[in-house]
Amino acid sequence: ATLNFGSPFQWIYAVVLQPDGKIVVAGSAVGDAYPLCALARYKPDGSLDASFDDDGMLVTDISSNSCSFEDLVLQADGKIIAVGWASNGVNNDFVLVRYNPDGSLDTTFSEDGIQVTDFASSNDTATGVALQTDSMIVVAGTGGLIGDVAVARYAPGGSLDDTFDGDGKLLVSVGGMDRGNDLALQPD
Numbered sequence: 315a316t317l318n319f320g321s322p323f324q325w326i327y328a329v330v331l332q333p334d335g336k337i338v339v340a341g342s343a344v345g346d347a348y349p350l351c352a353l354a355r356y357k358p359d360g361s362l363d364a365s366f367d368d369d370g371m372l373v374t375d376i377s378s379n380s381c382s383f384e385d386l387v388l389q390a391d392g393k394i395i396a397v398g399w400a401s402n403g404v405n406n407d408f409v410l411v412r413y414n415p416d417g418s419l420d421t422t423f424s425e426d427g428i429q430v431t432d433f434a435s436s437n438d439t440a441t442g443v444a445l446q447t448d449s450m451i452v453v454a455g456t457g458g459l460i461g462d463v464a465v466a467r468y469a470p471g472g473s474l475d476d477t478f479d480g481d482g483k484l485l486v487s488v489g490g491m492d493r494g495n496d497l498a499l500q501p502d
Contacts, residue, residue, distance in 0.1 A: 315356055315360035315361070317339070317354055317371065319343035319352060319371060319373060321343045321344040322344055323343070323344045323349075324341065324342070324343045324344075324352065325341040325342050325343075325349075325382070326339045326340070326341040327340060327341045327342075327382070327383065327384045327385070327398075328340040328341070328383065328384060328385045328386040328396075329386070330386045330387065330388050330394075332388060332392070335357075335358035336355055336356060336357060336358065336363055337355065337356040337358075338353065338354070338355045338386060338388070338394055339353070339354050339355075339356070340352065340353050340383035340384075340385070340386045340396045340398075341382060341383055341384075342380075342381070342382035342383065342398075343373055348379065348380035348401075349380045349381065349382055350373045350374065350375050350376075350380070350381060351373065351374045351375075351376055351381045351382060351383045351396065351398060351400070351409070351411065352371065352372070352373050352374075352383065353367075353371065353372050353374075353383065353394070353396060353413065353417070354366075354370055354371035354372075355370055355371075355417070356370070365416065366416060366417040367416070367417030367418070368417075372417050374411060374419070374428075376400035376409055376411070376428060376430070377400045377401060377402055377403070377430070379400065379401035379402065379403055380400075380401045381398065381399060381400035381401065381409060382398045382399060383396040383397065383398040383411075384397060384398040384399070384439065384440060384441045384442075384455075385397050385398070385440070385441060385442050385443045385496070386443070387443045387444060387445055387451075389445065389449075391415075392414075392415035393412055393413065393414060393415065393420055394412065394413040394415070395410060395411070395412050395413075395443060395445075395451060396410070396411050396412075396413070397409065397410050397411075397440040397441075397442075397443045397453050397455075398439070398440055398441075399437075399438065399439040399440060399455075400430055402430075402432070404435075405435065405436055405437045405438070406437045406438055406439060407430045407431055407432045407433075407438050408430065408431040408432075408433070408438050408439070408440040408453060408455060408457070408464070408466060409428065409429070409430050409431075409440065410424075410428070410429040410431075410440070410443075410451065410453060410468065410472065411427055411428050411429075412424075412427055412472065413427070422471065423471060423472040424471070424472030424473065425472075429468065429472045429473075431466055431474065431482075431483060433457030433458055433464050433483060433485060434457065434458050434459050434485070435459075436457055436458050436459045436461075437456075437457075437461075438455065438456065438457035438458075438464060439455045439456050439457070440453045440454070440455040440464075440466075441454065441455040441456070441494065441495050441496065442454040442455065442494065442495065442496035442497040443497075444497055444498065444499050446499060449470040450467055450468065450469065450470065450475060451467065451468040451469075451470070452465065452466075452467050452468075452497060452499065453465070453466045453467075453468070453497075454494040454495075454496065454497040455493075455494050455495075456492070456493045456494055457485060458485040458487075460487075460491065461491040461492055461493065462485040462486055462487045462488075462492050463485070463486040463487075463488060463492045463493070463494040464483065464484070464485055464486075464494060465483070465484045465486070465494065465497070466478075466482055466483040466484070467482055467483075468482065
């Protein structure tokens with residue numbers, strides 16, 4: 315299967331398989347001048363699923379600047395959470411976007427479907443996401459002024475969970491330039 319958003323460049327960074335066999339992919343596609351967050355959904359036979367945003371693919375402009383999705387997770391209700399980064403014009407921030415199963419933004423999540431999180435006014439990139447059994451959303455990546463492992467936890471509605479390290483986000487320095495690329499949840 316191929317993908318063409320009608321732009322010269324497309325990148326796929328994450329893939330998830332739905333229980334019905336459909337395949338959701340996430341990444342970015344170059345818009346007029348910069349990459350935009352992109353999703354597409356395929357049927358099990360490899361054709362685009364036209365029931366997803368009318369043509370099987372969508373682009374979300376988060377901040378009128380560049381952005382990209384780096385990972386995905388499916389909720390039990392079929393909603394899709396995509397995480398990555400979005401430029402604020404100066405640097406990048408974590409971005410989480412929740413979509414309904416049909417590809418529309420879920421406006422019950424953070425009021426507009428989009429949650430942007432800044433770690434210390436630095437270049438922040440969310441590269442991994444997982445769902446806890448209580449529906450809390452855990453996101454990991456890189457953030458902070460010198461580049462640390464960044465972890466944030468969000469309530470099901472999209473707000474930062476302040477019971478996690480007092481403000482919902484945590485930077486961990488392992489020494490030097492650190493990077494979080496993925497995460498996994500332990501049973502506890």
